[in-house]
Amino acid sequence: MNFIFDMDGLMFDTERICIKAWDYAGEKIGVGKAGYMVHKTLGMNIAAANKVWNEEFGDRYNEDELRKYTNDYMKKYYAENTVPVKYGLYELLDYLRDRNCKMMVASSSSRRQVEKHLKSAGVSNYFVDIICGDMVENSKPAPDIYLKACEILGASPEDCFALEDSKNGLLAAYRAGCKPVIVPDLWQPDEEILQIIAARYDNLEQVKDAIANGEFISAKEDLK
Numbered sequence: 001m002n003f004i005f006d007m008d009g010l011m012f013d014t015e016r017i018c019i020k021a022w023d024y025a026g027e028k029i030g031v032g033k034a035g036y037m038v039h040k041t042l043g044m045n046i047a048a049a050n051k052v053w054n055e056e057f058g059d060r061y062n063e064d065e066l067r068k069y070t071n072d073y074m075k076k077y078y079a080e081n082t083v084p085v086k087y088g089l090y091e092l093l094d095y096l097r098d099r100n101c102k103m104m105v106a107s108s109s110s111r112r113q114v115e116k117h118l119k120s121a122g123v124s125n126y127f128v129d130i131i132c133g134d135m136v137e138n139s140k141p142a143p144d145i146y147l148k149a150c151e152i153l154g155a156s157p158e159d160c161f162a163l164e165d166s167k168n169g170l171l172a173a174y175r176a177g178c179k180p181v182i183v184p185d186l187w188q189p190d191e192e193i194l195q196i197i198a199a200r201y202d203n204l205e206q207v208k209d210a211i212a213n214g215e216f217i218s219a220k221e222d223l224k
Contacts, residue, residue, distance in 0.1 A: 001211075002160040003096060004149045004178065005127075007107035009042070009165040009185035011204075012117055013084040016186075017077060018070075025069035031061050042187055043140045043168030045108040045133025083120040086185075088205030093126045095208045106149045106162070108133035108140055108169075128153060140168040146176035163207065167193055179217070183207065 009015040019035035026034030037056065041049040050063060096103060103126055107114045111132040118124040129152050136144040150157045157177030164170045165185040170193055173180040179198040182189055183206075189197065199217045201207045210216040 001096075001099075002102045002104075002150075002153050002155045004104045004106050004146060004153075004160055004162045004173070006043075006162075006164045006166070006169050007105055007114055007117065008109060010163055010183060011086055011089050011105075011123075012121065013086055013185075014117070015042070017074070017084070021070045021073040021077070024073045025066050026061075028069040029061050029065045031057055039186060043108055043164075043166035043172070045136075045139040046110065047133075048108075048139035078116075078120070083117045085121050086183075087203045088208060089121075089123070092204045092208040093123060095212065097126055102153050102155070103127050104149045104153055105130040105132075106145045107131075108145070110134045140166075141171035141175065143172050143176035146173050146178050150176065150178070161198070163204075170197060181207070181217075 005011055015038055019038045022037055023033040023035040026032055037053065040056070041052050044052070053061065053063070053066070093103070105114060105118070105127050107130070109132060111130065111134060114130050114132050115124070118127070118130070131145055131149045131152065133139060133145070136148055138144045146157065146162060150160055153160065158179070160178045162173030162178040162180050163183060164173060164180060165183055166187055167190070170180040170182055174196045180196060181199045181201070182193065182197050183201050183204060189200065201210065207216070
């Protein structure tokens with residue numbers, strides 16, 4: 001089996017850190033706490049997220065200042081903390097590696113950030129490669145990033161399971177022809193997503209257990 005992993009909110013509990021960073025940055029640039037923008041940009045790369053920020057704030061904010069204060073917060077946080085790992089990640093990665101499954105990372109974050117977090121968590125060597133938001137033309141929910149991941153894996157999309165936590169990520173995987181599996185974080189699946197996902201699990205340990213017990217990919221009626 002082939003598995004393609006999202007990063008933020010799926011492997012690492014980084015979305016909540018971003019909320020705090022954007023709250024901080026928003027107050028610094030005069031638009032007030034802006035952590036709620038994380039919910040509006042889940043799964044998007046930087047370019048796509050910037051468009052949402054422009055729609056929300058227009059001339060009321062400066063992109064360079066936002067980035068500066070966000071980076072200031074993140075730099076201080078990660079100087080004092082390692083990346084927070086989601087429950088069950090190590091167990092799932094070990095299980096899949098022991099069974100010679102191929103694994104990729106497909107994250108909308110920048111390659112620099114993805115490499116930094118994977119190294120911090122000590123999981124870089126589990127993955128064949130990584131494909132990031134600054135390496136494809138169109139952001140999730142476009143299928144570009146998943147099509148590229150499948151190409152690198154040398155696998156057909158229908159033979160790849162995509163582990164995601166956001167609507168944009170799940171739509172991207174589905175449109176690429178992969179089997180989308182949701183492990184919810186900040187966002188719970190709506191009716192549209194419940195119609196396209198192959199399975200839903202509460203955490204990554206449940207994914208591992210389902211595979212080990214031969215129960216991976218439940219019937220849709222069991223997901224609702």
